[in-house]
Amino acid sequence: MTKSEALFERAVKRIPGGVNSPVRAYGAIGEAPRFIERADGCYIYDVDGNRYIDYIDSWGPMILGHNFPEIRESVVKACENGLSFGCATEIEVEMAEFICERIPHIDMVRMVNSGTEAVMSAIRAARGFTGRNKIIKFAGCYHGHSDAMLVSAGSGVMTSGVPDSAGVPKGCTQDTMTAVYNDLESVRTLIEQAPGEVAAVIVEPVGANMGVVPPSAGFLEGLRTLCDENGALLIFDEVITGFRLAFGGAAEYFGIRPDIVTYGKIIGAGMPVGAYGGRREIMEMVSPVGKVYQAGTLSGNPIAMAAGLTQLKYLYSHPEVYTNLSEKGRMLYGGMRKILEEKGIRYQLNSVESLGCVFFTDQPVVDYTSAKTSDTKAFVEYFKAMLKSGIHMAPSQFEAMFLSNAHTEEVIEETLDAVRKCLKV
Ligand code: KE4
Secondary structure, X not given: OOHHHHHHHHHHHHOHHHOOOHHXXXXXXXXXXXXXXXXXXXXXXXXXOOEEEEOOHHHOOOOOOEOOHHHHHHHHHHHOOOOOOOOOOHHHHHHHHHHHOOOOOOOEEEEEOOHHHHHHHHHHHHHHHHOOOEEEEEOOOOOOOOHHHOEOOOOHHHHHOOOEOOOOOHHHHOOEEEEOOOOHHHHHHHHHHOOOOEEEEEEOOOEOOOOOEOOOOOHHHHHHHHHHHHOOEEEEEOOOOOOOOOOOHHHHHHOOOOOEEEEOHHHHEOEOOEEEEEOHHHHOOEOOOOOEXXXXXXXXXXXXXXXXXXXXXXXXXXXXXXXXXXXXXXXHHHHHHHHHHHHOOOOEEEEEOOEEEEEOOOOOOOOHHHHOOOOHHXXXXXXXXXXXXXXXXXXXOOXXXXXXXXXXXXXXXXXXXXXXXXXXX
């Protein structure tokens, strides 16, 4: 029995499913998850001493690689002053100013502790600002586990095959309407069904929780227009794409202005941080200045701010990270596409910059329905073979591969060798 197996045996007795987040449980894989001891750069090491090239990267935060020296040092230094005060601190002001002075569509920003909290709060702010209740989301998009968002969600919900969630009363989701990703007509139809009632449309500007599904040409622009025409707000859920596709996220990358944006992952550099922000008139709806209540004991925690602000400052002062990530994405995902062609395998390889994934289907994957045509058994075989080859990826077809700036050309070549060996029809 490996140490991971032994730990998992203990874990399942005291933690639901043995994990603190479902997707970690390798549920789709059917074996004990690897328990991780440490990580450094692009590598991650499990408790049995196995080293893997890591493409989970903590689901996105580790854009500079694990254990980045400046970030580690900033955390250690901040700890010397105490871990949490529950009071205002200077670094929270610095973080807010740093973001607002560099992201054009953000006049004000509020820190929270997770992407879920950021989305939940952004939706409440949108409802408070518009005085409307309906929210349009897209099947296959995952916006965290707040009740109203657990409708046709992606990520772990999609993996677990739970189309919605137990414990969510109909009352919590009756105002959540679900559209089809990349299908503007489906959004128009929902708006027409509830004229004057839609508070916001929330979208992952790049779908990354049903596998990676890029926005089709005109899709995001069309959402902007539909929202403007109908007095609804456009919420970009940039928990994954924020500070990844560009410093200004998908909004900058695609040139679309959202009314509210949500962040997570990279903004915390691995520490629990989420945030939501937008123009002043919307954000001043939020308590204590406005009537939309939202709070959090550890929001803006000084240690988390130290980590997150160090990472954002590094990304802003080293724009070459984004050109590097583009190049690494072209090398990895372009290389994977070439392998599929060489082998005559008609799987789909979707990617946007440093995000990508292979779908085990011969159909183009443009939304939740086409993503679901994937042969998840074939994915499991591929996942297991890649893990054996030292490549650590998301244990689900419906997630993304995350490249970091620490993945070198050599490491990407090594990954492509493994793909060549492991990708089979
Ligand atoms: P968190 O509450 O997990 O910090 O963020 C929720 C969330 C919101 N919006 C988007 C676009 C997200 O991708 C997420 C969380 N992403 C998943 C990975 N697909 C988190 C992994 C997990 O659930 O363990």
